[in-house]
Amino acid sequence: MYSSATTGTPTQTRTALRPPTAAGGRPGQGPAPYRDPRALATARGLLPRQADQLAARNGTDRMQRGRALEAATADRLDPAALQTPAVRAALANIARICPGFLPRQVLREGSRHILIAGTIGRAPVVAKCLAPQALRSEHAEQLIERFHHEVSVYRAFVRHRPPVRLPRLVAADHDRCVLVMERVPGRQAARERHPVSAPTPGELRAVLGSIRSLNLWRPPTDVFGKPLDYQLEISRFHSVGQLTDRDAGDLRALLHGLAGSPLQLCHGDALLGNILLAPSGPVLVDWEQAGWYLPGYDLAVLWSVLSGDSAARRQISQLAQSGGTVARDAFLVNLVLVLMREIRLHDVPGAGEEQRIMIRRLYDDAALARRAVRTAVGTR
The missing domain is CATH 3.30.200.20 (Phosphorylase Kinase; domain 1)
Known part of the structure; x- marks a missing residue:
């Protein structure tokens, strides 16, 4: 780890260096030649395969000590x-x-x-x-x-x-x-609300699998309510000009057709920052908005923040529409309202260049969702 100086007076050299030792640790028998675990194992009379196993164990131990030191430093x-x-x-x-x-x-x-x-x-x-x-x-x-x-x-x-x-x-x-x-060991699926780089395809499949399992669960408890009043949300965004008269009418038409459809248990805030990628699989945190929503609300939240990953969005859309026309209409209603909320949250004065790019993407996504809603209304 430390290198000795090669220059200096003889007195300095004698005080700076220790007498050379051999493998047995006795001074005066030459330099220690067995720092490599394979060489040390061979010197002890082990077979080459046993030497490899000893070297692997030593390497694993060093790696584990390094990770423990890193974790201790982080905390x-x-x-x-x-x-x-x-x-x-x-x-x-x-x-x-x-x-x-x-x-x-x-x-x-x-x-x-x-x-x-x-x-x-x-x-x-x-x-x-x-x-x-x-x-x-x-x-x-x-x-x-x-x-x-x-x-x-x-x-x-x-x-x-x-x-x-x-x-x-x-x-x-x-x-x-x-x-x-x-405290669950793991890392956030993304640190930003709208991440520049999405999780890997394997990580995304695991996240969608967890979300799907939650959405299909019917808990035997009355703890969960209905956090979102859909009619009120449509009226609110309509009153501030984010939704046109036609947009509001189309969404109400879809809601009317969904009146008898069963609700779905959703996390309610399924952002990638609220999902930890642990060795045992995805871990969901921050359950403040969990409750009964129209089907596909969690998928709409994930779709809205993954603007940089078209493959992930395509996978989410296919999953959201796998339940037929009712599931498709519910997903579209959720998607429009989620995008309206994201625009209202981020389209503020003083936004930087990166945020302005994200805002333009949100407006493009909202226009795409509006067109999909109009198409869905026309096919009912």
């Missing part, structure tokens, strides 16, 4: 991040339900939520809390209601295990809006 305690007023208030609330919680890292300190990674004993956990500024905002009542709903969802999943992977509930405080969950 290194950050005193400065843990001393902000918002984080300290969150830690005080966490300590009320988990006195043994040891904070290690602030994963997120946003305007709505604070995520803190830590441990309880040897178990890695993540604590999610509502941020103090969220409790003082004009949307505080809605944010508190959503957090309470997420706590209820996690508690319901303890009694009725869903067919998808999600973090295990450790503790929750309904009144103080604190949720402590198992």
Whole structure:
């Protein structure tokens, strides 16, 4: 690892270098020739195959130690991040339900939520809390209601295990809006809401498989409500000019035809950032908006954010329309409303060049979805 100097006075050389040692460690018997595991194994009288196995084990051990060191470095305690007023208030609330919680890292300190990674004993956990500024905002009542709903969802999943992977509930405080969950090893499917690079085809198939399993599940619980009022959403986007009179009429016509169709259990916010790619498969997090939607809502959310991957969009569209005309119409209604929401969220003054490109794509996608809705209405 370190190289010795080759120049200098004889005195400096004697003090800087140690006497050469052989494999047995006795000084004065020449340099150590057996640093390679294969050579060391051969010197011990092992066969070549056994030498290969020993070298492989040594290499695996070094790799595992390197990964452990990397993980420890990633979770290194950050005193400065843990001393902000918002984080300290969150830690005080966490300590009320988990006195043994040891904070290690602030994963997120946003305007709505604070995520803190830590441990309880040897178990890695993540604590999610509502941020103090969220409790003082004009949307505080809605944010508190959503957090309470997420706590209820996690508690319901303890009694009725869903067919998808999600973090295990450790503790929750309904009144103080604190949720402590198992920390699942894995990485986000994408860090951006509208990622430049999509997951690999294999990862996308796994994600769609998990979403499909959830959508087909009929949980024996009344925890899940109807988070989205479709008629109200159409009227809202129509009133602000995002939907024309014809657009609103076409969507209401499709809704009328879907009046008797069964609803579907959806995650409600199936962005790639809310999906962890773990060794055991995709893990869904952030269940604040889970509930009963028209079929294909989660697929519409994924379609709306994967503008850079035409193959993924084609796969999502085929999956959404595999249930026939009813599934197609429901997916189109969901898609138009999701795209309207994305446009309203991102089309704001002061947008940079990259965001303006994304906004233009969203408008193009919305025009494409409108045409598909008109075609669907004409074929009913």
